[in-house]
Amino acid sequence: MTDALAGKAADPKAVLTGSVPLTDESEGTSYLQSLPRRLVTLYLPLSIILFVLLFPFYWMALTSIKPDNQLLDLDTYSPFWTWNPTLKHIDKLLFHTDYPIWLWNTMLVAVCATIISIIASVLAAYAIVRLRYKGAQWVGGAIFLAYLVPPSILFIPLSTVVFQYGLFDTPFALILTYPTILIPFSTWLLMGYFKTIPFELEECALMDGASRWQILVKIVLPLAVPGLISAFIFCFTLCWNEFIYALTFISSTQYKTVPVAIVTALVDGDIYRWGSLMAGALIGSLPLVILYAFFVEHYVSAMTGAVKE
């Protein structure tokens, strides 16, 4: 309480406009530190950690454009840079393997599974938070528990289930099983967003004769767009990332997704495979990194929101 007051006192303009930021952006006591001290305690460790976190990507990118002879001869050429980059590996990957098909499969599965999950989660989250039917709290708790069930204990029984339903070795095996990972997460996330939408809006709409469906589509969803974007991006990333189901349920090469195909189909005995392997890893990550670059804030809020709620 006193913090809020102090914040308001410190920033009269924010009070006038009625928008006091939730996070305190003031400088704190950091100005007491001298530059040399900050160099040692802050910039040095930060750059070491960043170097370790980013070096594998640099190495991945460099490997995918290095000519073969430089790739394996570390002593003649400096291994950390190349003056004659080549697109040979990328060319081989895109035009002499099934890589474009795998990329398309991954995209198809990720988009379909995400859309199914978002629709199911919006309905479920709205019912749990706003319809508050009998036992809604218990269902909310159960959904959180479902979020904690990891795929690595489910894939064995799921493989028999997928087989029973006749889905084995089709894209549907993945499109229909991925929502089990995504629905609990996105329902949980959307429940948090729906809770922040004021009740009064819905009460007004109800008095004006709107049905629940109209309220959901015309009032709640437009207000929850940031939440929907967060859920969409996070679900899409999870799909793209998924490995164990795709490895178990898909056996023919033409239906494989990128992560599985790279490990099973692209790895051969060839000693010069590293260039195209790294190119495959790089291109497989690019769609996610691009998506991420545009929606960093949504991504972070999805990640932290799921933890905080």
Added chain:
Amino acid sequence: MAEIALNRLKTIPRDVTAWDRLKTNKNWLAIWFMLPAAVFLILFLAYPLGLGIWLSFTDARLGRAGIFVGFENYEFLWEDSTFWLTVFNTILYTTVASTIKFAVGLYLALLLNERLPFKAILRAVVLIPFIVPTVLSAIAFWWLYDPQFSIISWSLRKMHLISTNIDFLGDVWNARWSVIFANIWRGVPFVAITLLAGLQTVSPSLYEAATIDGATTWQRFRYITYPLLTPIIAVVMTFSVLFTFTDFQLIWVMTRGGPVNATHLMATFSYQRAIMSGYLGEGAAISTAMIPFLLAAILVSWFGLQRRKWQQGESND
């Protein structure tokens, strides 16, 4: 004018049919709203979960339904030294990786919470290892750990720290530390960014007050940051432990459990037994054996959440 009003009055009251009541009944509506999610979660989550436990009591093979054999699979595993080796590996992997992820993640979060230029960009860059699909970064690590052409070995040799290349994935303990390092590398951003979100809600005025009272850096961390961060730490660490314990991708790509099963985790071991060798029942028993550990993690998470609400002075709902 009056006539119109009267007419309207006449038309309004009509019999409230059972259908009207049903249409506005919360529970009836809720069934339809919950249906899609419920279908998926029951067909592809709850049912397989139960089926998995049932399978662990049968001698099912790949492509053949099994018959009930009681605890035979578990008895077999109990005698199997490879199984105990994977349990040891999994516990080692989880404890070491989670502890270091927590320490480095918290440290990185504290660093990023300082006054920095380009803070938003830095935060975005830190998260990249978490965005990139695990399998693809695992392949990059595989190449970094190559026995002949590893850039790490090469650099250490040029610095005259070692004389021969390190066999990262070929030696038992080297392989264990190598996969643990890759797991830490991937997990640190998640821990750091979520803890950073928690740190940003701590008001700097608390630190100012403590500094005026003569608190040292350590005291400020210990008596302000840590207590305020405890609830979020509990939840983040539960997730981290949960996902490290059930890890599959990193191991499968980098070592497939080798050398001599030194890096097999319970998840990879169950895949090997169930899918590759075809002993579904046995594989299911290995997965089921993971459940008690997961329950323990979930309980910790649950109490972490409860404590948070209590700290904020809210009632539990």
